[in-house]
Amino acid sequence: MTAPVAVSVENLSKRFRLYHERNQSLKASLVRGRRARFEELWALRDVTLDVHEGTTLGLIGKNGSGKSTLLKTMAKILRPDRGRISVQGRLSALLELGAGFHPELSGRENIFLNGSILGLGRKELKRKFDEIVSFAEVEPFLDTPVKDYSSGMYVRLGFSVAINVDPAVLLVDEVLAVGDERFQRKCKEKFADLQADGRTVVIVSHDLGAVRNLCDEAVLLEDGRLERAGPVGEVIDHYLGQVHRDRLDEGGLGARWGTGEGRIERIEVLDDRGAAAVLRTGDPAVFRLHYQTPEPLERPVFTMAVYSVEGIHVTEPSTRDAGLVPDKIEGRGHVDLRVDRLLLVPGTYDIGASLTDLTGAHSYDVRHRAFRFEVAPGTPAERHGVVSLGGRWEGEALE
Amino acid sequence: MATRATHAHVRDLAVNLTLRELKGKYKRSVLGWSWSLLNPLATALIFTMVFKIFFAAATPLGEPSGLQNFPLFLLCGLLPWNYLANGLNGATESLVANGNLIKKVYFPREVLVVANVASWMVPLLIEFSVLSVLLLVFGNFVLPWLPLVLLLILVQTGFVLGIGLILGAVNVYFRDVKHLIGILLQALFYATPIVYSLSQVPEQASLFGLEVPVRSLYRLNPMVPMVEAFRDVLYDLRFPPLGDLLYVLGWGLACMAVGLLVFSRLEPRLAEEL
Numbered sequence: 001m002t003a004p005v006a007v008s009v010e011n012l013s014k015r016f017r018l019y020h021e022r023n024q025s026l027k028a029s030l031v032r033g034r035r036a037r038f039e040e041l042w043a044l045r046d047v048t049l050d051v052h053e054g055t056t057l058g059l060i061g062k063n064g065s066g067k068s069t070l071l072k073t074m075a076k077i078l079r080p081d082r083g084r085i086s087v088q089g090r091l092s093a094l095l096e097l098g099a100g101f102h103p104e105l106s107g108r109e110n111i112f113l114n115g116s117i118l119g120l121g122r123k124e125l126k127r128k129f130d131e132i133v134s135f136a137e138v139e140p141f142l143d144t145p146v147k148d149y150s151s152g153m154y155v156r157l158g159f160s161v162a163i164n165v166d167p168a169v170l171l172v173d174e175v176l177a178v179g180d181e182r183f184q185r186k187c188k189e190k191f192a193d194l195q196a197d198g199r200t201v202v203i204v205s206h207d208l209g210a211v212r213n214l215c216d217e218a219v220l221l222e223d224g225r226l227e228r229a230g231p232v233g234e235v236i237d238h239y240l241g242q243v244h245r246d247r248l249d250e251g252g253l254g255a256r257w258g259t260g261e262g263r264i265e266r267i268e269v270l271d272d273r274g275a276a277a278v279l280r281t282g283d284p285a286v287f288r289l290h291y292q293t294p295e296p297l298e299r300p301v302f303t304m305a306v307y308s309v310e311g312i313h314v315t316e317p318s319t320r321d322a323g324l325v326p327d328k329i330e331g332r333g334h335v336d337l338r339v340d341r342l343l344l345v346p347g348t349y350d351i352g353a354s355l356t357d358l359t360g361a362h363s364y365d366v367r368h369r370a371f372r373f374e375v376a377p378g379t380p381a382e383r384h385g386v387v388s389l390g391g392r393w394e395g396e397a398l399e
Numbered sequence: 400m401a402t403r404a405t406h407a408h409v410r411d412l413a414v415n416l417t418l419r420e421l422k423g424k425y426k427r428s429v430l431g432w433s434w435s436l437l438n439p440l441a442t443a444l445i446f447t448m449v450f451k452i453f454f455a456a457a458t459p460l461g462e463p464s465g466l467q468n469f470p471l472f473l474l475c476g477l478l479p480w481n482y483l484a485n486g487l488n489g490a491t492e493s494l495v496a497n498g499n500l501i502k503k504v505y506f507p508r509e510v511l512v513v514a515n516v517a518s519w520m521v522p523l524l525i526e527f528s529v530l531s532v533l534l535l536v537f538g539n540f541v542l543p544w545l546p547l548v549l550l551l552i553l554v555q556t557g558f559v560l561g562i563g564l565i566l567g568a569v570n571v572y573f574r575d576v577k578h579l580i581g582i583l584l585q586a587l588f589y590a591t592p593i594v595y596s597l598s599q600v601p602e603q604a605s606l607f608g609l610e611v612p613v614r615s616l617y618r619l620n621p622m623v624p625m626v627e628a629f630r631d632v633l634y635d636l637r638f639p640p641l642g643d644l645l646y647v648l649g650w651g652l653a654c655m656a657v658g659l660l661v662f663s664r665l666e667p668r669l670a671e672e673l
Contacts, residue, residue, distance in 0.1 A: 016671060017671075072670070075504075075505050076505040077501075077502065077503070077504070077505050077670045078670055078671060079667035079668070093503075093504065093505070095503045095504070096499070096503040099499060099500055099503040099504055100497075100499075100500045100503075100504065102419050102422070102423055104422070104423050104426040105419065105422055105423070109418075109419075109422065112415055113415045113416070113418075113419050116408070116411045116412045116415040116416075117412060117415075117416075117500065117504055117506060118504060119408060119506070120408075121407060121408050121411055122411050
């Protein structure tokens with residue numbers, strides 16, 4: 001830890017004004033004798049942290065915890081109310097790709113425009129022009145107005161300009177998930193190059209799997225306070241422990257519907273040591289659905305759905321498909337889905353569960369994406385896609 | 400060295416944003432840039448019809464140029480006026496219209512106002528070139544006076560930019576500004592000698608039984624000596640009164656100073672108020 005500090009944040013506090021009536025009119029303020037009434041909201045409170053050169057830092061926390069505010073304050077878009085931020089070297093912020101593109105202007109014109117907004121000089125842009133164009137893969141459309149670009153081309157061009165600013169410090173807000181699978185891989189490679197090159201990166205993301213993969217360190221913010229900072233695995237585990245408890249208290253965050261004759265009380269994820277928020281690829285796991293029925297339910301069906309955090313519907317095992325239909329359930333109890341080898345690749349996943357009648361036409365209780373859990377790298381060591389096939393490579397060349 | 404690079408970068412940015420405004424202005428219109436010329440010509444035609452035919456206004460005689468041509472007399476005042484009106488309207492909207500940019504990227508925000516005003520200065524220069532050709536055709540040898548015209552444009556730019564910085568920033572906090580400015584500009588248009596000449600403004604008038612020194616009050620409006628100076632140089636071919644020049648120069652500098660001061664006060668919270 002002797003690397004020099006690239007971003008230093010000292011006792012930073014940031015206050016927002018929340019207006020009760022957001023009508024920015026002179027009349028309103030004349031009537032009231034002053035500008036609209038507002039409440040103060042401290043989005044950041046006394047945050048102190050150092051990001052050392054060459055580190056990739058993840059900022060995590062719930063919505064409204066202040067992580068984006070911290071990122072924007074680092075980017076100088078917001079001005080701190082108290083405290084100081086200093087950044088060594090050129091900074092580039094990927095908050096929105098293609099911000100400042102003019103739809104009527106051509107791709108070529110927008111590269112120069114966007115580049116200069118992001119801080120590149122004309123000479124530098126000329127030098128990097130070809131690289132920007134080839135990375136974005138828009139050569140044939142250089143003289144087409146960007147309003148005619150597909151959304152994929154638009155973000156590719158935006159990303160390409162922003163990443164080619166060649167910053168000493170790069171700030172990223174959830175924007176690595178752009179374009180198709182192939183372009184995403186290209187972005188990640190480019191990103192890895194920057195990291196290998198010793199650049200400092202600060203990422204805000206809800207995708208804890210991505211943070212775990214990309215970052216060395218993480219900072220957990222809660223209600224604008226720095227809750228925990230340290231090595232990425234440690235901070236994420238701490239956070240997941242918290243989220244896990246919160247979810248149970250709140251009864252999940254997704255939509256819920258059903259007639260209520262029977263209810264899925266709670267969803268639990270267990271590994272061989274008991275309740276867990278983090279599972280490991282290749283390890284055994286148990287998904288436990290706790291139910292409660294005020295009256296007897298005849299021939300009920302339990303179903304569990306797994307979604308990736310990006311929304312891919314991964315799988316949906318049900319007791320009916322397994323041929324297990326009890327004649328009747330009553331009172332409290334639980335059913336387990338026992339998995340010998342969890343074949344999800346590392347990442348964040350959501351589980352939903354439902355309790356229905358045999359035909360599926362009558363829903364007693366449906367809970368969509370009610371529980372979130374995390375899969376950490378294990379064996380097989382795979383990183384891309386959603387599931388592993390659990391296969392083994394063989395061949396003479398490999399022996 | 401760092402500040403040197405930053406200055407160059409801010410200049411590049413201002414140029415690029417100005418080009419964006421210019422290129423965007425007439426994109427997808429068939430006549431394109433011709434509109435920039437057609438607009439003042441059409442206005443001149445309309446005012447000539449109204450004031451020459453309906454009101455039977457006398458056409459002022461240029462002194463010592465001897466030129467007597469109502470449309471040219473109009474255009475000499477109308478072009479600087481349009482620059483003021485377009486510049487102030489554009490500057491007022493410039494920050495709100497680029498709100499997304501301000502919320503996502505850091506760069507000196509005043510560049511947006513500068514680029515917008517600059518994007519009105521370019522058509523102004525083209526319009527003045529065409530007007531100069533017209534004046535030459537009608538026998539006014541304006542060429543030696545053109546450097547002074549450029550100087551006057553520069554002074555007026557200080558005026559427009561300074562007020563524009565204030566209006567642009569305040570409009571982020573109170574969106575009424577853009578409506579208010581429309582009305583104020585309309586009033587100011589008639590309080591400036593564009594469709595009539597200064598000599599038609601009475602020295603004194605009685606209002607509610609009070610003798611009011613109308614002309615002196617009228618002359619406080621900085622656009623009065625501004626437009627008069629343009630007209631002196633282009634229509635009359637004479638040097639404007641030094642007092643007038645100093646007065647508008649003072650206004651230009653004062654507006655810039657106050658504009659920059661107010662802008663620097665309002666700038667820090669722009670991103671959150673947008």
